Amino acid sequence: MTHLPLDCLLLPEWLVPVEPAGVILKNYALGIRDDRIALIAPREQALKVPCADIRELPNTLLTPGLINAHGHAAMSLFRGLADDLPLHVWLNEYIWPAEAQWVNEDFIRDGTELAIAEQLKNGISCFSDMYFYPDIVCQQVHSSGIRAQITVPLLDFPVPGARNSAEALRQGLQLFDDFKQHSRLSIGFGPHSPYTVADQGLDNIVMLAAQLDAPVQMHVHETATEVQQSLDKYGERPLARLARLGLLGPRFQAVHMTQVNDEDLALLVQSNSSVIHCPESNLKLASGFCPIERLWNAGVNIAIGTDGAASNNNLDLLGETRTAALLAKAVAQSASAIDAHRALRMATLNGARALGLDSQTGSLEVGKLADITAFDFNDLSVQPVYDPVSQLIYAAARNCVRHVWVGGKQLLKDRQLLRMDEEKIIFTSQQWAKTIANKSKA
């Protein structure tokens, strides 16, 4: 295959493949053919392969595209609607009423478009979503060019777009059919949490997920209160209950996990479940601290998620990863906990593994999908550069993101979205805010 011409050859200053771990390649080139990485080789050697589109990328670091493993995309339209409030006030008095009043197909379309555009600008090539009208979300993912895991939201009460859980499940099963062959979409189940779905609903999901070999993402152990309420109601911790029901396993994605005792840790390790860590959401809602250094050392796969922008308040996975790396040290009381390379791995390959996509994306390896982010280090805040991975995690910020490719197609070029109309998205978002703010006052 190497004699075939390349579609594009990228010549960055540094290339960090993530796999193998800890490697920084200097003066290497990456070749793209169709949707795949076709070549990773020293610059001079790569330049011998025929290619019409050769890109010099001085002062640039190439990494795998970032993977945002948990969020609620369309909630971006509620960003900043209600902050600095206790969780129950925020939910009961603001978010749930706002959702009941405003969430419809238009809201989901416009909010998801805003979220996808923001994520691409922030270097994210793949995200996971758990929100209403997942069919609309799938359409937006399809047209935008980004990669995503869309989970079907399941709760034991009516939600926007589904009068009951049976209807939501029926709609969800249709998505599995509709997008089975889609190259950038994977469908999963999104039971909201152990406290909003009863055993019967979870039994159904266990059965269907096994049948469809589908991922399951769920908020688990977000707060100490949740754990205590489960002990009161079921006589067992939520994770133990999920294990008993057969939900845990390599396709299970436990989001938050701020409460981890020895029993929980053993269940995660034995089942090979993943943990999705959302540190800024956990801080902002005062939910607690997920002990990721301890989880990592036990062998648990940890990915990073921004959570929804209504609680976080942005979809900045690089910033979230920085927070994760910093916070891990304070929580573990060790300045060497979660070093920069491990942090980058959480934001890329571990995210892919959590979503069941690690054979296809998450690292820069020949044969994998060309999901790539280019960071521009021609920025005062990352000067000078001794170690580009240290600079990326601890000094850089989202404005260093310059280019993004998903499946070999460039979606962000020189910080500009190639397939989406940024001005129109901003305008539409502002129109929503005007309507929502005015009506909410009335």
Place this chain on the structure above:
Amino acid sequence: MTHLPLDCLLLPEWLVPVEPAGVILKNYALGIRDDRIALIAPREQALKVPCADIRELPNTLLTPGLINAHGHAAMSLFRGLADDLPLHVWLNEYIWPAEAQWVNEDFIRDGTELAIAEQLKNGISCFSDMYFYPDIVCQQVHSSGIRAQITVPLLDFPVPGARNSAEALRQGLQLFDDFKQHSRLSIGFGPHSPYTVADQGLDNIVMLAAQLDAPVQMHVHETATEVQQSLDKYGERPLARLARLGLLGPRFQAVHMTQVNDEDLALLVQSNSSVIHCPESNLKLASGFCPIERLWNAGVNIAIGTDGAASNNNLDLLGETRTAALLAKAVAQSASAIDAHRALRMATLNGARALGLDSQTGSLEVGKLADITAFDFNDLSVQPVYDPVSQLIYAAARNCVRHVWVGGKQLLKDRQLLRMDEEKIIFTSQQWAKTIANKSKA
């Protein structure tokens, strides 16, 4: 005075004066005359005042310039030299040897220039510094146009530029003379910490600070180890020792304070000392958590510092403030701890108060110095805008900084430095890194 023409009239979408607290002015204008804020008035009324330079600032939020209340500017040249290491390894095996080998007048000049340039681009109009060769730092502050508190570093051992503490003190006293009348520079004392300066040295500082009415900034209670060692050596906690020696008071700036018991809190409150909170440094070095919500509620003035870029690793005060606001909630176990307005106040007026400059800067009030930052909200990541202060603290990032004025002079315009050569600064920084990296390997 209002009949005199204005030098410049700014017409932002939102203006947040910080004082009075919690106010967001929409469709207001701010007029600058000489180095001062001459007018704050409704847009239509302000437009009647003669002014040749009228600036429409749509989608823009004006706030007081950010104040970075603690750092070691020139250490930016060591940014990322050594990360993810325990504090004692980082200091003993990397930073102290590197300082002994590399810190000279050229290093301080180039490193300080890099730090000032980065800070202006990040919306910082005033910073505090504690590092070697403070005379060189003063020269850089003078030529750059930024405002600063420069503290004379004092330790009980030789440092770059001073063979002993007597020499350092003598040089420092010269600075008080040289810059007494400078409009943008204030000189203070920077005894490094309770564990690096003995009682005799602190006695001297108490006497001189009283005589010169000078501020004193010091690392205090950075770690639990420091507190324990003081208990072992002196039979008292470091803050109690400083109180006994007479160091605490309204001009005293205690940096870090991750360890606060009831006795410490009472000392801070009674003495009206300020605390400089550096949350990201505390996280990254696993130093501990400063309980700022508790301090705030007790009435302690809390400002924000980035700390030096060798430990942090950037001089991004907006990001630091976001981390402070998020972390405060988790530490206080309350999602309503340190709301967005209080966070902005810490980053502006509280910083000015800590540095003894609150009669002159830190808020947008008529008669105060025109130290102003303009944030551009024409950015996907802050859309839509329900509350601009919420968006600033929780969703925006340093790339939203668009303009900065210090003392009425614009130093940053459309993200470009007007008085400094960014390309040259980047080039010079990279030259330093090449030299340091090569020689350190040898």
